[in-house]
Amino acid sequence: MKLEHGARRALVTGASRGIGRQIARVLAEDGARVALHYGTQRAMAEESLALLPGTGHVLLQADLADEAQAAALAHRAAEALGGLDLVVNNAGIFIEHPVGQVDAATWAERWRHILAVNLMAPALIIHAARPYLAEAGGGHIVNIGSRGAFRGEPSAPAYGASKAGLHGLGQYMAQALAPDGIFVVNLAPGFVETEMAREALQGERGVATRAQSPLNRVARAEEIAETVRFVVSGRADWLTGGTIDLNGASYLRS
Numbered sequence: 001m002k003l004e005h006g007a008r009r010a011l012v013t014g015a016s017r018g019i020g021r022q023i024a025r026v027l028a029e030d031g032a033r034v035a036l037h038y039g040t041q042r043a044m045a046e047e048s049l050a051l052l053p054g055t056g057h058v059l060l061q062a063d064l065a066d067e068a069q070a071a072a073l074a075h076r077a078a079e080a081l082g083g084l085d086l087v088v089n090n091a092g093i094f095i096e097h098p099v100g101q102v103d104a105a106t107w108a109e110r111w112r113h114i115l116a117v118n119l120m121a122p123a124l125i126i127h128a129a130r131p132y133l134a135e136a137g138g139g140h141i142v143n144i145g146s147r148g149a150f151r152g153e154p155s156a157p158a159y160g161a162s163k164a165g166l167h168g169l170g171q172y173m174a175q176a177l178a179p180d181g182i183f184v185v186n187l188a189p190g191f192v193e194t195e196m197a198r199e200a201l202q203g204e205r206g207v208a209t210r211a212q213s214p215l216n217r218v219a220r221a222e223e224i225a226e227t228v229r230f231v232v233s234g235r236a237d238w239l240t241g242g243t244i245d246l247n248g249a250s251y252l253r254s
Ligand SMILES: NC(=O)c1ccc[n+]([C@@H]2O[C@H](COP(=O)([O-])OP(=O)(O)OC[C@H]3O[C@@H](n4cnc5c(N)ncnc54)[C@H](OP(=O)(O)O)[C@@H]3O)[C@@H](O)[C@H]2O)c1
Pocket: 013, 014, 015, 016, 017, 018, 019, 020, 038, 039, 040, 041, 042, 062, 063, 064, 065, 090, 091, 092, 093, 094, 117, 144, 145, 146, 147, 188, 189, 190, 191, 192, 193, 194, 195, 196, 197
């Protein structure tokens, strides 16, 4: 268990907005130097960077749908930060593709694209990051999964499958990387107030979405980030291999 956090070096994917921005903020608050990855939104990534306390943070662009770019990202982060202690696989996409409403070519294209960003990229990033974390004497990997992996995503099955796969990846990596002192935890949020959930939170649909929780609301990105803060604090390493539900009791599983 490492409790010395002063100079931790963290890679957060998808840090240009939403949940990733808040995760980068809490890690920097706790003294980390952060590589903020973004895909297309450079200006928003710069806004995220401006929110971070401390110095030594960097911005890294990569299209995570591209295997070569995904595979290179952890190496670039380690080079920029002088090593890696912490990786948060947060970047993700949600695109609807109802089975009865899209043609076969679109169906196949959506599956390939969503699996590439939400599952293949984290697998490539973990493979590349492992030697750096091991060299640092251990560290943490957090995967931002989804309640959709359990509850079902009938209009976006590739999304649900990608997140179920991501949870599996995290579980298996927790076992494989424990000897290196690397702890791996999945978070499974329900709806969170971000751009990704914008349509589900509008109008009548928004009323129904909020009502899924007996608290009659959805999560704030800050609530997901605070959980990441705890998971990587060094005080919660027995969580490794686990998947934490963050859904306001909107979906219960045993
Ligand atoms: N919001 C929810 O209701 C909810 C619920 C459960 C789980 N989640 C999960 O939480 C994570 C963060 O979601 P969010 O709500 O913060 O989403 P968001 O606001 O839509 O942000 C998505 C982030 O992922 C990046 N990204 C997307 N596609 C990319 C690609 N091909 N290459 C590189 N970067 C890419 C985006 O980068 P650019 O903007 O720079 O392109 C952005 O930083 C995702 O994994 C999502 O599945 C979200």
